[in-house]
Amino acid sequence: MSADEPPAAAPPDGPASSGPATKFELERETELRLEVEGPAPTRVELVSGLAEVFGTELTRNKRYTFPPGSRAAVFTWHGCTVQLWGSPDVAYVSRDTPMLLYLNAHVGLEQMRAQAEREAERGPRVLVAGPGDVGKSTLCRLLLNYAVRRGRRPTLVELDVGQGSVSVPGTVGALCVERPADVEEGFSAQAPLVYHFGSTTPGTNIKLYNKVRGGGDPDTGYTSHPDPPTPSPPDPLSPHTRISPTLGSPPHSDLPHTRISPTLGSPPHSDLPHTRISPTL
Ligand SMILES: Nc1ncnc2c1ncn2[C@@H]1O[C@H](COP(=O)(O)OP(=O)(O)OP(=O)(O)O)[C@@H](O)[C@H]1O
Numbered sequence: 057m058s059a060d061e062p063p064a065a066a067p068p069d070g071p072a073s074s075g076p077a078t079k080f081e082l083e084r085e086t087e088l089r090l091e092v093e094g095p096a097p098t099r100v101e102l103v104s105g106l107a108e109v110f111g112t113e114l115t116r117n118k119r120y121t122f123p124p125g126s127r128a129a130v131f132t133w134h135g136c137t138v139q140l141w142g143s144p145d146v147a148y149v150s151r152d153t154p155m156l157l158y159l160n161a162h163v164g165l166e167q168m169r170a171q172a173e174r175e176a177e178r179g180p181r182v183l184v185a186g187p188g189d190v191g192k193s194t195l196c197r198l199l200l201n202y203a204v205r206r207g208r209r210p211t212l213v214e215l216d217v218g219q220g221s222v223s224v225p226g227t228v229g230a231l232c233v234e235r236p237a238d239v240e241e242g243f244s245a246q247a248p249l250v251y252h253f254g255s256t257t258p259g260t261n262i263k264l265y266n267k268v269r270g271g272g273d274p275d276t277g278y279t280s281h282p283d284p285p286t287p288s289p290p291d292p293l294s295p296h297t298r299i300s301p302t303l304g305s306p307p308h309s310d311l312p313h314t315r316i317s318p319t320l321g322s323p324p325h326s327d328l329p330h331t332r333i334s335p336t337l
């Protein structure tokens with residue numbers, strides 16, 4: 057099956073891991089999009105080439121399980137063949153992928169880290185914000201994966217008390233990421249730093265929220281910065297998800313001004329050979 061064909065008819069029902077497999081040949085810079093509503097999981101195996109799911113490389117000849125409720129994309133930079141078992145509601149190959157934008161964001165951050173190292177300063181901090189269910193956590197996962205694959209040790213901070221990505225809902229948490237996320241399980245959450253907030257909505261006690269999320273005036277949340285953040289202009293990266301690096305300054309001061317854009321630094325492809333995400337990392 058090739059890129060941008062209409063969504064494939066799902067393979068016939070049957071035991072998800074032992075029924076007939078559907079083979080997908082992915083050209084370079086394409087992705088296999090999956091949506092699994094259920095009731096059975098879908099399994100995917102990389103047969104040849106290189107592929108990744110949200111920045112985690114797939115191991116060849118290993119079957120990965122996507123349970124009901126999953127939405128995922130198996131992306132390849134260089135081309136690959138994957139096999140699929142099960143009856144996903146959606147399974148098709150697409151050239152229309154945000155991965156180049158994501159890679160550009162990673163490259164921009166990597167340049168900032170290199171600069172911070174040269175100048176013995178603190179590396180970039182990135183705030184990812186946007187409406188619900190648009191891919192914020194996935195973008196964080198991908199940027200963390202790429203950073204850790206380049207030998208960095210990034211920190212994931214979950215400020216959304218409605219989520220339980222680092223600990224349980226109702227908390228604010230931070231996690232030092234030392235290895236890429238497991239495709240099925242996500243990041244290893246050993247020894248996270250977690251503060252109890254006690255509600256899944258910051259507005260129930262904004263003073264306490266500002267205190268547990270760290271620093272600043274508990275009433276306003278701002279850290280010695282005279283002006284509150286102003287509304288930001290539309291973001292060039294995506295209509296939904298905003299990525300704002302806050303390099304070396306109090307959390308809010310850079311937000312309206314500094315933005316990672318797809319055009320940061322050199323043109324996207326000229327960075328690719330240098331920032332190649334090595335499969336052996
Ligand atoms: N680039 C992508 N390709 C395919 N699926 C994606 C992509 N980004 C996100 N998804 C899927 O979309 C769903 C929502 O993504 P995610 O959880 O990252 O959104 P979110 O903005 O963090 O949501 P919430 O507001 O609930 O925190 C997930 O199932 C995720 O796997």
Ligand SMILES: [Mg+2]
Nearest residue numbers: 192193194219
């Ligand atoms: Mg999320």
